[in-house]
Ligand SMILES: Nc1ncnc2c1ncn2[C@@H]1O[C@H](COP(=O)(O)OP(=O)(O)OP(=O)(O)O)[C@@H](O)[C@H]1O
């Protein structure tokens with residue numbers, strides 16, 4: 001297998017106003033390899049991907065594809081050069097079928113002489129591609145509206161694969177996928193490698209990157225740092241390259257004690273809703289309670305039920321605060337009682353993308369900030385600045401539009417919003433999704449601090465290491481039922497928990 | 503479920519609405535309402551609005567509000583009348599088609615060039631068209647002979663509508679343009695990254711609309727045989743009729759194709775008007791009823807989802823208890 005250079009990027013610089021997203025980046029991508037691209041939030045990974053896939057034009061620098069100058073006018077042009085990308089955000093359109101989404105913008109292929117589309121052939125082609133990538137449960141005629149996020153991502157994968165790309169860029173997709181979806185993606189990547197094609201794989205999960213990639217390129221603050229061969233480097237070496245300083249292997253809690261008060265702050269009884277079957281649980285003051293399970297086992301729904309976003313068929317949710325008790329039926333009751341909720345579905349459910357960082361952070365705190373009828377801009381700004389600072393949000397200023405933040409920084413805005421609000425109970429659904437190792441560590445420290453202050457945290461996560469590493473107590477769910485309860489301790493390991501998950 | 507059975511079920515779902523409306527009025531006024539002859543007339547009246555509403559279909563999918571259709575229909579009617587009186591039948595037909603194309607181009611250009619929200623552009627254009635109509639060739643209004651109005655009488659009125667319906671069905675469901683319309687309507691940004699040019703799609707959407715309004719204008723004049731200029735937004739009520747038919751089609755779109763939904767929609771709207779006349783409701787109150795119906799209808803789509811969820815919860819709770 002030849003490993004000749006397919007794409008070279010030379011001296012690429014990209015500025016957004018005063019943000020230097022890419023600074024003089026030069027690197028090569030080779031045929032027949034899976035290249036990991038890693039770096040902290042806002043280090044320029046997505047920006048580089050967007051430049052390569054033609055969606056952004058660099059301010060300076062050139063690219064070469066197979067030794068010839070490559071200057072994509074837009075992403076359609078890039079696709080014609082067989083370079084495709086699966087994006088971090090949602091990329092399918094509601095109200096259209098799976099097949100129509102797969103062939104979006106490419107409908108001409110099915111045009112007959114009269115200019116009409118052969119929808120039958122379109123559907124059978126779509127079915128063929130879906131089968132090729134190993135999915136047969138998604139039907140080409142189905143509307144994407146009602147499909148879960150994960151299946152919609154798979155539709156995007158099918159769209160990319162239809163073009164038989166030579167270079168496939170996968171930007172931070174795996175965190176949105178369950179094991180099933182990940183396996184499909186890994187298969188695609190392996191197949192591409194076999195065919196001597198190139199995959200550029202972006203992820204914050206170092207273990208994943210190390211196991212799936214041949215080599216790893218590291219970015220820091222918009223600059224290219226180095227490329228290492230996976231077989232001759234260690235995770236801590238890479239981590240150090242990423243942040244420019246040493247980060248220990250251990251960023252979870254060091255202690256094994258599970259102390260928290262007996263006082264119950266949030267509880268639910270006999271919840272039946274959707275997949276959830278007869279769930280009762282209690283969250284105590286100063287406790288970090290972990291909810292573990294597979295994506296579709298009901299943990300995410302349970303989070304929504306506890307915040308009042310889903311009304312259960314039976315059962316009730318109560319919050320206890322300062323000696324009085326309230327039943328949570330709507331999110332507003334939850335918020336009034338200082339409950340905060342970070343959704344897994346960031347862009348759709350947790351952020352106002354077109355508003356500023358300040359507006360997003362201060363939104364749940366407006367009641368707290370107002371003096372009489374008036375909210376003074378100064379106090380709003382202070383609150384937002386404090387939150388942004390605490391979460392180390394990488395931004396141009398507090399008035400920057402959230403839409404243009406990098407994926408991980410968006411997540412930090414969501415966290416800042418509920419912490420700024422002085423929430424005493426936090427329901428965190430996949431809180432470290434898309435967040436880099438440095439900030440992950442900071443979030444874990446913050447959780448410990450909140451715990452020490454007597455606040456309570458319900459952490460819903462599909463990443464077992466963090467559930468084990470942070471929780472005082474772990475509830476494992478399977479098919480909507482609580483299978484097992486674990487107390488924090490050295491004997492609780494991934495393999496022990498997995499037994500109860502599947 | 504077999505394919506035929508599936509089609510039958512969806513047809514039944516779609517027809518349920520007009521049937522229910524019919525039965526309600528029939529129960530109140532069994533003797534006068536909805537005799538076969540009356541239904542035949544209602545069907546003819548529904549055709550012009552159907553053509554208008556078909557023309558609005560792409561715009562509504564994209565999310566463009568167009569308030570000019572009624573004024574274009576009137577203006578085209580006046581032009582057609584003038585050409586009939588000057589040059590005869592075929593000149594009238596040609597004038598209808600060509601002026602439709604012309605208005606389509608004006609609307610499309612105004613919208614794409616000005617880059618102002620569609621509501622503003624089309625309300626402005628409606629005022630211009632109405633005013634121009636009232637000064638056009640002296641502003642006295644036009645009339646044509648009954649023989650010349652053949653396109654407004656059965657069976658021609660049905661044939662013309664059928665042709666327009668088939669054309670739109672093909673455009674909306676079987677062409678790249680139709681697919682692009684749906685993509686831009688649901689998520690412009692993603693459509694753009696897939697290489698679709700939203701501005702081009704919107705331009706053609708307005709253009710197609712104009713062509714349909716031209717034919718609607720011709721059919722309208724043929725049906726009424728006499729027409730006077732409108733003023734003070736007098737053309738809005740027919741625009742609303744067509745829009746409501748579009749909303750009904752959106753509501754039915756789970757069961758029947760949007761294009762067929764529009765026909766069901768216009769027919770339902772006309773049934774309601776006829777029913778209100780039959781039970782002796784005054785003209786002003788008729789408008790109140792129709793407006794309330796629209797609000798109820800749009801609201802109902804929302805409420806239905808909630809009621810469904812609520813029913814599911816009760817069912818689940820019962821299961822748990824058992
Ligand atoms: N369209 C834009 N306008 C303004 N600033 C932008 C825009 N796109 C990206 N940026 C900024 O450029 C920097 C690099 O962002 P980029 O999205 O490439 O980071 P990333 O490495 O993908 O991070 P993450 O891991 O969080 O996804 C960030 O500071 C971001 O705020």
Ligand SMILES: [Mg+2]
Pocket residue numbers: 045046047088171172406407408
């Ligand atoms: Mg990114």
